[in-house]
Amino acid sequence: MILSIFTSKNYSKKHTQIRYVLFLILFVILCVLPLRSVSFREDISAMIPAGTDGRIKEDFTLLQKAPLSGSVLITLQSKKVTPEQLINVAKSLSSRFKPPYFILQDYSKTTPQSIIDYLLTQAPNLTTEADLKNLEELTSPNTVAATLKINKHQLISPIGIGVKKIIVSDPLNLRSLYLKKIASLRFLPHFNTKGQHILNNDQTALLLIAKSQIPMTDSNGGEKLLSNFKQISHSALAENNLKSSDISISLLSGHIYTVANASIIKNDLTTISIVSAVALIILFLFSFRHVGALAIFLAPGIAIMAGLGSTAIFFPNMSTIVIGFGSILMGVSIDFAIHTYFALADRHDDPKQAVRNIKFPILYGAATSCVAFGALYISGIPGIKQLAVFSVAGIIAACSYALLFIPNFCCSSPSISQNTPPRLESKKRGSKKITLIISAILIISGSIIALSNCFDTELKHLGYISENIHNTEKIFTDSWGDLRGHSLLFASGSTQQEALQKNTKVWADITKNLQNEKAINISQVLPDYQAQQENFSRWRKFWNNNKINETKAILQKEGAKLHFAPKIFDSSIKKLSNPIVPESIQSMRSSSLGFLAEMLIPKTSYQEHVNIITLLPDTERIIKYYTPQKEKLLGVRLVAQSKFKQALEFEMEKDILRFIGLSGVLVIILILLLFKNIRRATLAIFPAIFGVISTFSLLSILNIPLNIFHIIALPLVIGLGADYGIFMVFQEVKETTPSTLKAVRISGLTTLAGFGVLVLAKHPSLNSLGATVAIGISSALLCAIFILPRLLNLHYTSNQSKET
Structure with a gap:
């Protein structure tokens, strides 16, 4: 009813156009409304498949909890200056740290003395059954005498001042027993501490660890943070009369990657927009040359708005990556408008007949494109599911716009001469057979070459990493x-006790079955509460009143022989019977071993599980040892970069083969149903096949591994390639229009001008999309323009010969 009113002859064309404009405005408003309640995510997580039982997604989340992953690391490095000068510059630098940019993490409590004091204080909670025998040995008269002699020798040596407090607080050398509890820390990078500063072994580099209130995904905030860092670094060097050539000051955090990517994308889009605009203007001037054609260029905008609104309805959490790349893939949307425009130009005198002539090819093309993109919905990757909805909605909107709006908006268009022959001139049959043979050779050889390509699942390769970042990482x-070279073994629990119990179980298993592996675990200095109670009972039983008095007497006797002051050790022995509360994660965070808790116990929100990490080598042996059965038995989860990459690669390859295969099969079935003729259906799909194989084979020849963004652009190649084939083959179904070949050529060129130019981008993801579009669409277009007419004409000439 509404359509009949809009097309009623009682209204002038001007009034009809106004109604269509109002309808478009209403449509855009309806598309915008769902976006008001949508949240947008900028991270890469939307492009990570869930995997079997959601394992890959969970592993990806756990990898974000790796030690120091959320910290800002700053290193000062030089072989020209002294360690003291490094420390002075570090002090100048850290004194300028201000929120929200930098909050310095203070590790000044982490000194040898403070660590020993902490371990001795916690000794009652840490004493295992195996430690009792060592305690007996350390408190025997002979051992006490030998220990005091060593203590005396150290006190009169040059290091005497430094060890005096340690000896007074621990005359029995109990520290030798409890320092073994943190022995696994030797597998961490070696460093020395001077006050609150961390220096490497040769003291040529100093490390500052800071937190920032600027989210690592905030590119604008990241730029301000880096600008602030550059400014205060320059000031710190100037204050100490040094230059950047004397001391190198580098920062490593997620901000540098975010800023680098945002900057390069901005530069890429500026360059590409200029190149694309120039190319489209040239195409407009040479191919359209009429103001009525401007309505064509509204098609992508309409398609994108429809895609955004529809996706927002089904997915309340939308990925900005999907929005960006979905908009790029909407290059298919302009083709329908171009074909309608040129059909109107062919039948300038009868627009209704022009629409009837082009309606079925456009509907067939839209159907195949919807099928090609709709197949993406079976993907296990959330972002690709969103892309499927986005694309299908956009294609439907673009098709509707081409058939309903273009005839009303393009009120004027150039008429095209009807003298253009509908088919290529007949050529010798031998040359046509050669075309068929050459095509077959290209398809077969391309398929063989394409099979040698590999899939790159390294997530960091999807982002831009500049030479400066590479140097900083090095x-x-x-x-x-x-x-990052470690495997992460997570012991997770809904409570601290549960997580600590699992972690204790993990360490017991490692010491039994993986003795030679360089494991770093916290359970020996932070047992679960039940173990702490058992240890404390064991300690109190050992250090009864008789044992304390006996040990005090031995110390006084042997100390007197070595001229130690009377009763100097009484206070340290008295402390052995002091009451102590169980150690918790919170109390460890505020202790001298806080850095260890910071690394191995990621902070969580109120409702999150408590995770305790064990660091293990990322080796084949470790990965094979922690089978799903072993993980279930211990109640843990192993996450390793190599294991994650293998699982991601397997899942993505399986996922891609599934949805690309389904896309191809559905397109073939649909075209068969549309044409009801195997030869025509084969020829219609031929440009799409040729484009896909050309893309894979050329990328393989250039040694460019496939990534997820190469793959998500393939439906565009399949959809557009099938469209080109449909429009060309449709010439055999109905009377051809002179502009069909021209419309196919121009639609391909507009896609290349609008989106193929992304191949010029330096950002890997944009470049991947551009490479796929440029190679695939160019190949499909060349096939449709040069190869397909010969193959169609071959059959036509053959029939003519038989009839003759």
Whole structure:
């Protein structure tokens, strides 16, 4: 009823156009409304598949909890200056740290004396059954005498002043027993502490660890943070009369990656927009040359708004990555408008007949594109599911716009001469057979080459990493090692006690079955509460009143022989019977071992599970040892970069083969149903096949591994390639229009001008999309324009020969 009113002859064309404009405005408003309640995510998590039982997604989340992953690391490095000068510059630098940019993490409590004091204070909670025998040995008269002699020798040596407090607080050398509890820390990068500063072994580098209130995904805040860092670094060097050539000051955090990517994308889009605009203007001037054609360029905007609104309805958490790349993939949307425009130009005198002539090819093309993109919905990757909804909604909107609005908006268009022959001139049959043979050779050889390509699942390769960032990463790795090279074994619990119990169980298993592996675990200095109670009972039973008095007497007797002051050790022995509360994660965080808790116990919100990390080598042996059965038995989860990459690669390859395969099969079935002719259906799908194989084979020849963004652009190649084929083959179904070949050519060129130019981008993801579009669409277009007419004409000429 509404459509009949809009097209009623009682209204002038001007009034009809106004109504269509109002309808478009209403449509855009309806698309915008769902966006008001949508939250947008900028991270890469939307492009990570959930995996079997959600394991890959969970592993990705756990990897974000790796030691120091949320910290801002700053290193000062030089072989020209003294350690004292490094410390002075560090003091100048840290004195300028201000929120929200930098909040310095103070590790000044982490000194040898403070660590020993902490371990001795916690000794009652840490004494295992195996430790009792050592305690008996350490408190025997002969051992006490030998220990005091060593203490005396150290006191009169040059290090005497430094060890005096340690000896007074621990005359029995109990520290030798309890320092073994943190022996696994030797597998961490070696460093020395001077006050609150951390220096590497040769004291040529100093490390500052800070937190920032600026989210690592905030590119604008990140730029301000880096600008502030550059300014205060310059000031700190100037204050100490040094130059950047004397001391290198580098920062490593998520902010540098965010800022680098945002900056390069901004530069890429500026360059690409200029190149694309120039290319589209040239196309407009040479191919359209009429103001009525401007309505064509509204099609992508309409499609994008429809995609955004529809996706917002189904997905309350939308990925900005999907929005960006979905908009790029909407290059298909302009093609329908172009074909309608040129059909109107062919039948300038009868617009209704022009629409009837082009309606079925456009509907067929839209159907195949919807099928190609709709197949993405079976993907296990959340972002690709969103992309499927976005694309299908956009294609439907673009098709509707082309058939309903273009005939009303393009009120004037150039007429095209009807003298253009509908088919290529007949050529010799031999040359046509050669075309068929060459096409077959290209398809077969391309398929063989394409099979040699591999899939790149390294997530960092999807982002831009500048040479400066590479150099910064190398500086940190050379000076401080690479914690990312470890496997992370997570003991998780709904309570502290549950997590600590699992962690204790983990360490017992490691010491029994993985003795030679360089494992770093916190359970020996932070047992679960039940173990602490058992240890405390054991300690109190050992240090009864008789044992304390006996040990005090031995110390006084042997100390007198070595001229120690009377009763100097009484207070330290008295402390052995002091009451003590169980150690908790919170109390450890505020102790001298707080840095250890910071690394191995990620902070959580109120409702999150408590996670305790064990660091293990990222080796094949470790990965094979922690089978799903072993993980279930211990109640733990192993997350390793190599294991995660393998699982991600397997899942993505399986996922991609599934949705790309389904996309291809559905397109073929749909075209068969549309044409009801195997030869025509084969020829219609041929440009899409040619484009896909060309893309895979050329990327393989160029040694460019496939990534997720190459793959999500393939439905565009399949959809557009099928559209080109449908429009060309449709010439055999109905009377051809002179502009069909021109419309196909121009639609392909507009796609290349609008989106193929992304191949010029330096950002890896944009470049991947551009490479796929440029190679695939170019190949499909060349196939449709040069190869397909010959193959169609081959059959036509053959029939003519038989009839003759």
